[in-house]
Amino acid sequence: MLKILCVCGCGLGSSFAIEMAATAVLKKLQIPAEIDHTTVSEAGAFKSDIILTQKTFADILTADASEEEIKRVIVLHRLTDKDEIEQKIVAFLKERNVKVFDHE
Template sequence: MKVLAACGSGMGSSQIIKMKITNVFKKLNIPLEIHHCAVSEAKTLASNYDVVVCSNSLLDVFKNVDQSKTKIIGLKNLLSEKEIEEKVRAIVLGE
């Protein structure tokens, strides 16, 4: 599964999200190819990914993305693997 982690500047937060996502996908035994970048870049790249993960405050940036192809996950707490797992299970796996 191709996942893109996006944050405002493409540096710190997206790198943290990337590490947390990697842990969750490994736990769920989901194959993963993951990248991270700034939200401005992610907006144009989103359709090339299965999932985009960002802060809830950045969700509006992806409102025009075809969500039947690319799932958009907004996080309240970027450090919470529990929240990431819950949303991956619900949005990606449909559990």
């Protein structure tokens, strides 16, 4: 099962909004996933396949990260835009040949 983490500064506002939008997208695509939200400072304590966040926090998360850890960070420009979230999750999964859904 796919594990997705939504990250913001305080772990309450924008990360929760991202989580709600991403949950709707995953349900639409019928992708089984565990999804959670947290602060940028606590994100390292979570094991996840994907991290959804904005550029400011992506820069912090990837500053000392390995190449593989960097690849799992998806930067959102419009945090609750379901179309953007869908496009980026689908692209992420296709790039890695992950077959968790039939979306062509």
